[in-house]
Amino acid sequence: MSEDLGALCAGAARALAEAERPVLESHGLTMWQYVVLSALSTGAAASQLVLAQQIHYDKTRLIALLDGLEAAGLVTRAPDPADRRARVVRLTEAGISRHAAVRAAIRELEERMLAGLSAEERRALRAGLAHLANPD
Amino acid sequence: MSEDLGALCAGAARALAEAERPVLESHGLTMWQYVVLSALSTGAAASQLVLAQQIHYDKTRLIALLDGLEAAGLVTRAPDPADRRARVVRLTEAGISRHAAVRAAIRELEERMLAGLSAEERRALRAGLAHLANPD
DNA sequence: GGAAACGATACGCACCTGCTTATCATCTGT
């Protein structure tokens, strides 16, 4: 009898996280910092609140996380001219290149971990995961 | 550009865990209790230590978890005759049927969440996840 | 223009987590 899907997903996520931690550390980033950079890599966040919801992170603790990234020069917080309560968060040039470098390393590692799976299997794996993650 | 595999797995695992929590609750089990029952469903654990490692749970906190399951009459702890330091953990009859009931409900839910994926896609999804989870 | 809502921030709380230490019973190797 095969395992529960939930257990399989959790196991795969844990294995990936464990394998990726050293890579992130060697680039001076934590998992959550990388998650923020990734979220911002497709465009600035309109506010810290939407950023927090996007990455499923507590909005009150996101503040300290952004403090760190800002101090490291990887992101900027600027008041939204259209609503000066909100802060628009975006990557700096340094943030963009740091993210690209880490992402490339992570991609390479994932490529290694997928060794043995056909292109079609990889496609189905990604499609299935995306399907589960988004109750469209 | 597609998302990181790690992010996809984590997202899918989170979505599944969220969907399954109400099911578990309605059967009076926590996620970890269900994990223990599942691990034991394929056979007794030779010791609490190996059980903890098998499910990636802290061995010192497993004790309280087993206390609860034992008090609920779902598992038994018996000294191993071959090594009386170790406690063999196994499901009771009630544990077996409880696990079967919850598992069936979870399977049904997972089936619903996989709606729209072909049989071949589901097979590839499971195969890919198992491949990632076990660095064979 | 004043009240209510909202975003960012700070702070505290309860819980979970992995980890360490200590104790006791039992086993193992010499």
Next chain:
DNA sequence: ACAGATGATAAGCAGGTGCGTATCGTTTCC
């Protein structure tokens, strides 16, 4: 037989996590 290793258990600790509350500036709406 004795020393050291091992399993179960208890207790504690540091860090992480989600959640609630309070404050302050800003916006929205009547």
